[in-house]
Amino acid sequence: MTATTRAPASTSPSAPHQPRRRGVELSLVVGAVLISVYGYTAVGLARTHAVPHDVLRYGAGLGLLALVAHLAVRLRAPYADPLLLPIAVLLNGLGLVLIYRLDLETPDHPAAPAQLIWSALGMALFTATVLLLRDHRVLQRYAYLSVAAALVLMTVPILFPAVNGARIWIRVGGLSFQPGEFAKILLAVFFAAYLAANHQTLAVTGRRIWRLQLPTGRVLGPIVTIWLTSVGVLILERDLGTSMLFFGLFVIMLYVATGRTGWIAVGLTLAAAGAFAVGMFEPHVHSRVEDWLDPFATIEAGRGAGQVAQSLFAFGEGGLLGTGLGLGHSTLIGFAVKSDFILATAGEELGLVGLTGLLLLYGLLVARGFGAGLQLRDPFGRLLAIGLASIVALQVFVITGGVTGLIPLTGMAMPFLAQGGSSVVANWLIVALLIRVSDSARAPLTEPGAGALPPTPRETR
């Protein structure tokens, strides 16, 4: 691996005076809060022809939380990428607006107040993480603890009753909690640590089958075992979205660490085989595949439009500019309109323009994660940044592709937008870790505690 020696100058360690850009971050955060408040007001004006009475409270709450988060970044991660926090605040704020808007049509089941509390918890966790985690490399030490915790988190829900066909929830009292959301972060930490320590060994020629070079079983064994376990658990829990996410995460991180295109081939083959087998034999998933192949089959059969068809109708109604916030009819989708199908509301009411804006925000978030990965010099940090960014990218692709009919629908939460407490808290944790690694990436070498280490001999060999 000699990639760093051929890297462009901008990513080399010879850029000591990166500006901090905290003022940019603050103004963008203010902008994000104002856009969210505007959206909240627009919903109220469209639905009741009046500004919502609690708009100031909503704006102040969101603004205060964002300000605290910003101060934490200013204090402990002064060189962090200035776009990460504003993007997260904006997505979270718009998610609250969309859920509040949908609440107006389902007054018996309000979701926005709970989502606001979860968002506050998420931003608190973000602040705590930025304040307490001074160096991301600390996480490297807890690689095996992470994977153990991840496996426990994924296994526990099997003991709890299934909700809507998937055993992914822990219910205690009135609170429900989706541990898989955190397991993916822990797995990313583990993969990053393990691959950073072993990527040289993994790249060494092992057995050769046809034109594929496989690594030695001794090195590959543990990682494949863990991956198989996690996928197995997920299939038992019937949560295929998360299963596909873990699989994609695993393949991307393995490829980035070793550069073996063979991994991609093997991974894709395994994924295709697995997807085909599950799609054929698991009835719940089979029906999802049928819906994808012909979303309008139920209409022709005289049973009315299914969820995917309703979702497509919502996007189609949106057109270029959308119906305007609060003026669409995405509630026709019915079940899961605030969670899995939240994007259909955005597509209908904000149009292709708004939808493109949202997707570009996610794209920017992912790109900034990859950018931090490129700038960092320690392999663990790199792999962690790539892993976290890939989680967001894959999750956005799987759920967006699902609700727009590009791929079969798998239940998954749109990061920050969708209703779901565990999801929003976990996503704030992802952003906190990205802030931390981007701070390390951009900080001058002299900055104590936050700078990256000089390249290790192994890295430049």
Add this chain to the structure above:
Amino acid sequence: MIRYIRRAAWLCCALLIALLANAARLQIVESDALGKNPANRRPAIARYAEPRGDIMVDGRSVTGSKDTGQQLRFERTYHRGPLYAPVTGYSSQTYGTTLIEDAQDRALSGLDPLLSAFPLWHDFSRGRPPGGDVITTINPSMQRAAYDGLGGKRGAVAALEPSTGRVLALVSSPSYDPGVLSGTGPAVTSAWARLHGASTQPMVNRAIHQTYPPGSAFKMVTAAAALDAGVVTDVDAPTDTPDPYLLPGTRTLLPNAAPGCGNASLAYAIQWSCNTVMANIAAKVGLPGMLSTVGAFGFNDRDLRIPSLVTPSNFDTRMSVDQLALSSIGQFNTTATPLQMAMVSAAIAHNGELMRPYLVDRVIARGTRSISRTHPSLYQRAMKPSTARRLQQLMVQVVEDGTGSNAAIDGARVGGKTGTAQHGLDNSGTPYAWFISWAQADDAFQPAVAVAVVVEDAAANRGQISGGGNAAPIARAVMEAALRH
């Protein structure tokens, strides 16, 4: 590792592009097709999201809208629904629209681009202008007179203003309340089933959608054809017709109900309704001449709209001479809607010029800006003016001293013609009583109204049924209302 990170980043970029391309496909390319999918409820929701425009009769709205708060929000209400049902039709969330509600739906539901002062702005903002109001030509006192005159008996009345073609009354009886069909749910579907299952067929608009054998009322058309063709030049001259009359080419003898028809004149034949004379005259006119006249009156027109499509009245185009003779006294396959017979009367009253009948005077946007107006137009020249004036004379005689004396009105010149149509297998059905007429106030320079009345079940005893006895009083009541107006 840098190179591989870049490649992974490109992969994510490719995924993003795939999502955006797919979103553009859905929201731009397939947007219209998705919007038109029959399972998509949005067009229906948008359609009922605002109060519908109203249908007005003489400055008063006969419709309304009720906010239900349901998904298909505003439901139609009707004031005096049964009275105006043959005019308005219904507008139902479940069963769609009929009659004016259907023909003027774009204006009433706010879809007509003319309703918006700034159509491009409404396209852009996706707003929909409020529905426009439809002003009808109906005269409420005539409508009530006709409805009360029928008194729930099966039948229909159509009244026209001969000089313009304005439909002044359009009544079908028994009627129904279209309001019970508004909305959704079991109450609506059971009301629909009840109305459709009823033996009296209350939802059939008998005035424009039901055709009846016109019987002797049709003799006015035959007389017009004979005068126009020159077969008869002097209405008072004998027509050389035996009584009974042997139908040409057959051994069937055609009798008369009235006395004195042997070798009678055309005037006498109209006044006392002689079948033999009219059959004989029609045979002399021949099929081409008869077809040209019935066509000029509007028979066989498959495209007559008022604005709802009117069921075509029938006069067969291929017949033997004996069939032609029977057809020309309103029997055989000759059938007519009440509106068609009102048009016959109106054409005679307006000196042969038949104006195109219309029910919608104009459409106004909220705020009284008129967006469309129907101007009276000539439909067809039904006969020569001289022929029309002779027929007016004959019809006046029918009322002054003939079968239609029940229609006479003090202070007005009234012309009429009765009809008592046999129908059914071997004429076993209860006969239909017809009366067509027009009326001109003594101080007016032209007739104000032309009416056609048909009563299906006029009396329990079929021997007592006659156009003059059962239908003429209703026509008189309608004409009196018109003259008071």
